[in-house]
Amino acid sequence: MTHSVRDKFTSYVKDPKSIHFELFTTSNSIVPKKETNEPKIAANVTVIMDGDSLELAMESDGDTILDAAYKAGGDLPFACKGGVCCTCKAKILEGTARMDVNYALEPDEVAAGYILTCQAHPTSEKLTVSFDD
Numbered sequence: 001m002t003h004s005v006r007d008k009f010t011s012y013v014k015d016p017k018s019i020h021f022e023l024f025t026t027s028n029s030i031v032p033k034k035e036t037n038e039p040k041i042a043a044n045v046t047v048i049m050d051g052d053s054l055e056l057a058m059e060s061d062g063d064t065i066l067d068a069a070y071k072a073g074g075d076l077p078f079a080c081k082g083g084v085c086c087t088c089k090a091k092i093l094e095g096t097a098r099m100d101v102n103y104a105l106e107p108d109e110v111a112a113g114y115i116l117t118c119q120a121h122p123t124s125e126k127l128t129v130s131f132d133d
Contacts, residue, residue: 095127
């Protein structure tokens with residue numbers, strides 16, 4: 001329904017950036033993995049939060065940054081299950097990442113280097129993301 005309403009509004013407004021919406025799912029929802037032609041990468045990921053760093057060894061086709069950090073004992077913010085998307089937003093300081101889906105970040109935020117860590121996978125051998133920036 002949300003997509004239908006968005007599509008209808010798009011035909012009435014001049015600037016699509018003026019249409020905002022959020023979609024939420026539960027952890028039981030099946031979201032198809034985004035197919036990529038990128039080679040599998042072994043990445044060293046640094047997550048910065050509150051001035052502290054957490055080092056993670058990750059595969060580009062494995063866990064998301066948020067999931068890997070939690071498995072390593074990190075206490076990163078998220079509120080997906082409570083219907084508050086974008087709580088896990090972090091900024092890429094070094095390297096690259098891809099998101100499986102993005103329903104919360106605006107195009108200018110993505111262009112500025114922000115990602116949703118619950119949807120992000122490293123695509124470079126070294127990646128540094130910060131919740132502090």
